[in-house]
Amino acid sequence: MKENWIRGNRFTLLENGEAFFPRVFEVIAKAQREVLIETFILFEDKVGRELHATLLAAARRGVRVELTIDDWGSPDLSDGFISALIEAGVIFHVFQPAPKLFRRFHVFRRMHRKLVVVDGVRAFVGGINYSADHLADFGPEAKQDYAVEVEGPIVAHIHSFALAAVAGETPKRRWFHRRPKWPPLASLAPAGDARALFVWRDNQEHKNDIERQYRLAFRLARERIIVANAYFFPGYRFLRELRKAARRGVKVTLILQGNPDMAIVKTAASMLYHHLLGSGVEIYEYCKRPLHGKVALVDDTWATVGSSNLDPLSLSLNLEANVMIHDRAFNAQLSASLEKLMQHSCTRIDINDLTDSEAWRPIRTFFLFHLLRRYPSWAGFLPAHTPRLASLRAPASPDHAGDLNQSAMQ
Incomplete structure (x- = not known):
């Protein structure tokens, strides 16, 4: 399949939480219209609480905020943590929710991506979750990891993908031959000299796209x-x-x-x-x-740089996303x-x-x-199903302010 590499991008390497978290929180704090976040892990520790406060502030000033977590990777968020977000207007998505008793056994086909898109013009892609173990002061178990800040036309492609994901749709490559509804692709001026390709893995049409890009690069080395x-x-x-x-x-x-x-x-x-x-x-x-x-x-x-490991879970089961950069x-x-x-x-x-x-x-x-x-x-013989995305949001009617609207999307 012919790939469409996109010109005119700039990538900034962010190493570990010390570089990643302050930059992401700074960009979200300046958001004017929209923040989309996907993460495998969100813990209610000092990093998770700072993200929580940053998203609350954005939602309260009228920014549309949608946060997606994986139920298996983020199992211990308190009701108060989630409710505060929803009451502020954050749309909170849970990938493949399961009863708490069975959650730790429900390990196949996880949403393992780590993406942020702000106002459709700036994105972050990588492997860093929202947890304190990505900071050096966590101690000997602190993780060594990477992400990138992305500017330029490729962001419109990541934005289209993220919008499709929160709509419960399966993004397709042909999306990227059309202009996303917002922001227009033409509005994203060149930001640098990098060519880029946004690649993901799912369990429908793109089962081996990330691995295939690796193998092609090795073949040309x-x-x-x-x-x-x-x-x-x-x-x-x-x-x-x-x-x-x-x-x-x-x-x-x-x-x-x-x-x-x-x-x-x-x-x-x-x-x-x-x-x-x-x-x-x-x-x-x-x-x-x-x-x-x-x-x-x-x-x-x-x-x-991305979320995909090189093991059976990431290459054959999980939902992943990487950027390929020239x-x-x-x-x-x-x-x-x-x-x-x-x-x-x-x-x-x-x-x-x-x-x-x-x-x-x-x-x-x-x-x-x-x-x-x-x-x-x-x-492929492991449990195959269409994953559910359960969405929690504040009710539209003020007469039911104590309730939460929940829907499951195939």
Whole structure:
């Protein structure tokens, strides 16, 4: 499928909560007409409370605010927290709501995107949730992560996508061949030199779009590939492109979790180490704190930032969104950040350090090969349904000010 790369954009890298949260809150505080937010996790901690206050202020001055959370990722918001938003006029959406007793078992096909669009002219895309564990003062478990601030014509495409999502619709690529209703695409003047593509993953027409963009970039790589990803256990075709690139002389580097937030993450990724190292891929484990980033770069022009991990959940089940960026300046900025991680906070893995036995390795390789080759199709057998978006908003009639209107959209 031919992709329409959009020219005239500017991307600003935001590393960790220290850069991301103040900038997002500042932009929302200046919003004049509309704020759309999607997030997997919203906690009622100091970050969540600051977002709460910022959204309340925006809604009270007449800005249309729509906030979407994932029910599994944000399970513990209090009634008071939610009610205050709704009473101020915020439209509050819950993706795939489930009874509290069963919520923690309801893990498939989550809304894992992290998007913000303000007034249809500025957007934020990345992997950072609204929780205090994205700040360094959280301690050793604070996450290392990335997002981008987006300006330029590509924002109109992200805006169209976000509007479709809160309307309960399935966005389609053909949306982007038409002007969104508001703001007009022509009103978004060029803001920079970057070409960009907004790409998402869903369980209808765009099941492998993000992975396909990764594989295409790897196939075209000539000098280097750097992938920094928190949860790494991709499919066979993804790994094949990485190994082929390394074998033709491209310097391929992976930055993975060495201090994982979940032990299974490192266990799963390490099963691939011998397979990758034997092909010339370099592997670094980030050990300073948990890595939560989902970024990559190829050569000196291509980069991606978004919400998609490189594991079965993100590649086969969850709803995700990334931006693909062609821009030397942004590539250099992201490259400097990743090089700093490798130099100061990572341990390089050597093939001679691997301790798996020679007898076990062929058996493991056999099963891994067939698992990785088949799991995307196997994932389709997991619970398939049309997800619900439950929406809470203040009633239109002042005679029923104590009630909440709720609707479920397919």
